[in-house]
Amino acid sequence: MSTTAEDVSDDSLLVLYVNGDSRAAEELTARLGPRVLGVAMRVLGNRADAEDVTQEAMLRLWRMAPEWRRGEAQVSTWLYRVAMNLCIDRKRRARGGHVDLDAVPEPPDTGRTAAEQMQDGARQDALQRALMQLPERQRQAVVLRHLEELPNPEIAGIMDISIEAVESLTARGKRALAAALAGRREELGYSDG
């Protein structure tokens, strides 16, 4: 029975990296990079900034690796936390930032018609715009809960708040999103039927 890189935990990969295994860095990058990039794009609404945050967060992971204590926390939780803090720093520096529609990923080609794909794109744009209207912490909580599907205790650890606070932030965020999108139902192709 052989062990592939996919079978190895993030913890173990980090140890392998410290011991000089460059393939461990490749696997960690492939595993964690897209997740950090996705969250940063949703939180920042800007692809270029999200890429910078992703690179910086991963760099901090490499630098922290020799001090990592196995079993104390999840590597992904630590990384999300770093990424969220970097996002907050960026938003503080660039108050009044704009929504970059390039940040919204293109919908995958699922064999749907061009009109349907355009409508999917419009809906995702609308979601991103609505997300950007939320207060910073609400947006983070909603993205981590509903787009990354992380459990509330992990989100609490990432955001350094209580589980109750996470529940409150996600509930309020979701209500605000629903309200923002309610006025655009027809425009987005949702029928009343």
Next chain:
Amino acid sequence: MADEDKTLQELEDLFAAAREDRPELPHHLSAAILADAARAQPGAVVRQGRLPLWRQLADAIGGWPALGGLAAASAAGVWIGLAPPSFVPDPVVLAGYEDSSNVLGDGSYEMAVMLNEDLQ
């Protein structure tokens, strides 16, 4: 109430669609992250062979600020060696030699005049 439920369901559908659209790492970003990983890897100094030796030495002692301090300290050392302040022991004496001077006797007067004429 029904409208609110419908909107919340549509929101859930939007979340689901967004989850499927997770971005892939662009090649340039992936390459940059892996380059950082190689540089930050413990023991990676050996792999930084592209840096010239003087640069590696400078980095090892702390970069440009340290080099500036080193240059200033060296200059001060040379200056103190050449012209020691009065409260510093004479290095010539410390080295075991005696300070001496040669005084020309009266008989050398003519030679001094000749040298002076040569210079003129």
